[in-house]
Amino acid sequence: MIFEITTLVRVTNFKGGHKWYGSLLNKKVDFIPHDGFVGWEIIPDCWLQVAEGIPSEESGPLRLGVTDLIAERSRLVKDLEIDEFEIYSREEVSAKWGTFTDP
Known part of the structure; x- marks a missing residue:
């Protein structure tokens, strides 16, 4: 049984990506486990994570x-x-x- 969904988006500009996705979701970050990684719980047990890294062109789309x-x-x-x-x-x-x- 599936009880949680987590999606990860990688960004080359972490500070900008953190700000952009926070504005997209219109909420403050919920989870910062370490530098270069943040997470928002969009709805209960449904997470969007943003991490510093190289984006994949094959990723997406993210539908909300x-x-x-x-x-x-x-x-x-x-x-x-x-x-x-x-x-x-x-x-x-x-x-x-x-x-x-x-x-």
Whole structure:
């Protein structure tokens, strides 16, 4: 039985990555076990970890559910200075999504 999910993202600029992902999640870090590594508990037992290292181009995407995608897109465009992204949907699924890249 699966009871926890953890996703790791590697960043070359750790200080910038720590700040960027903290802004993305709109919360302070929950776990700092050592230099070059931080973690946020997004929802109970669901973690996003950011570590200093070489990013993998084959990684991702990271999909996070939000209650108001349009409002969240506006916040991300303003706070993270990313380009406004399109919101997609499909008739056969109830989900909507948008895709953007981290720095």
